[in-house]
Amino acid sequence: MSTFGPQIEVAIARVRADVAKLHGELVRAGLVVWTGGNVSGRVPGAELFVIKPSGVAYDELAPENMILCDLGGEVVAGTPGSERASSSDTAAHAHVYRHMPEVGGVVHTHSTYATAWAARGEEIPCVLTAMADEFGGPIPVGPFAIIGDDSIGRGIVETLAGHRSRAVLMQNHGPFTIGVTPKDAVKAAVMVEDVARTVHLARAQGEPIPIPQASIDALYERYQNVYGQTGDARRPEAGRDPASTA
Numbered sequence: 573m574s575t576f577g578p579q580i581e582v583a584i585a586r587v588r589a590d591v592a593k594l595h596g597e598l599v600r601a602g603l604v605v606w607t608g609g610n611v612s613g614r615v616p617g618a619e620l621f622v623i624k625p626s627g628v629a630y631d632e633l634a635p636e637n638m639i640l641c642d643l644g645g646e647v648v649a650g651t652p653g654s655e656r657a658s659s660s661d662t663a664a665h666a667h668v669y670r671h672m673p674e675v676g677g678v679v680h681t682h683s684t685y686a687t688a689w690a691a692r693g694e695e696i697p698c699v700l701t702a703m704a705d706e707f708g709g710p711i712p713v714g715p716f717a718i719i720g721d722d723s724i725g726r727g728i729v730e731t732l733a734g735h736r737s738r739a740v741l742m743q744n745h746g747p748f749t750i751g752v753t754p755k756d757a758v759k760a761a762v763m764v765e766d767v768a769r770t771v772h773l774a775r776a777q778g779e780p781i782p783i784p785q786a787s788i789d790a791l792y793e794r795y796q797n798v799y800g801q802t803g804d805a806r807r808p809e810a811g812r813d814p815a816s817t818a
């Protein structure tokens with residue numbers, strides 16, 4: 573029997589499939605070891621999101637064992653996958669969805685270089701055009717926060733609200749990224765690791781050259797509005813189907 577209306581059930585099924593598949597991208601991009609990372613996706617048109625079960629191997633993840641949660645972070649009882657414990661970061665993801673309505677996907681990893689910056693509690697300075705494009709400036713550091721409740725979520729929201737960056741380095745923990753879709757948040761997770769690595773290597777050889785703010789602004793503006801194709805999810809004129817998670 574359907575718990576929700578038919579349209580919402582279709583949306584849930586899409587998000588389950590997307591979120592299960594996107595964990596494979598974390599592995600493919602070398603962002604995770606063992607089970608150390610998670611992806612979630614908001615269900616368009618509902619106060620719900622989908623996240624993975626805690627500590628389950630990535631190659632066992634499938635749409636039917638993804639876990640449906642409400643925006644309070646509670647597992648929706650009786651839905652597929654609900655017999656297992658959801659990700660340790662469920663409360664953090666839920667907090668982001670509650671407080672950032674524009675966010676459709678959240679990702680967390682312990683990717684090596686980004687986490688090394690987080691361990692030092694140092695923001696990544698904007699010294700690459702790719703950073704200006706994707707993040708519009710430096711990658712900020714969020715507070716140290718205990719895993720399990722909404723402390724991490726509060727740190728993410730406090731740090732990213734009003735910031736161009738879609739990535740935050742939670743101190744002593746690792747990167748959390750947000751996106752308009754789960755795929756967009758995964759892209760940010762891939763990109764933050766890439767720039768963390770490059771800036772680390774640059775600094776090992778000397779002092780990187782800062783990019784003037786006016787150039788950062790111009791690069792960011794172009795990347796948001798001109799780069800890629802008109803239908804891309806992040807392009808303002810994309811006119812995205814609100815039911816789409818792609």
Ligand SMILES: O=C(CO)[C@@H](O)[C@@H](O)COP(=O)(O)O
Pocket residue numbers: 607608609610624625626627628658659660661680719
């Ligand atoms: O950082 C932590 C826990 O230390 C988690 O984000 C990571 O291990 C992934 O946990 P889950 O398998 O999503 O519960």
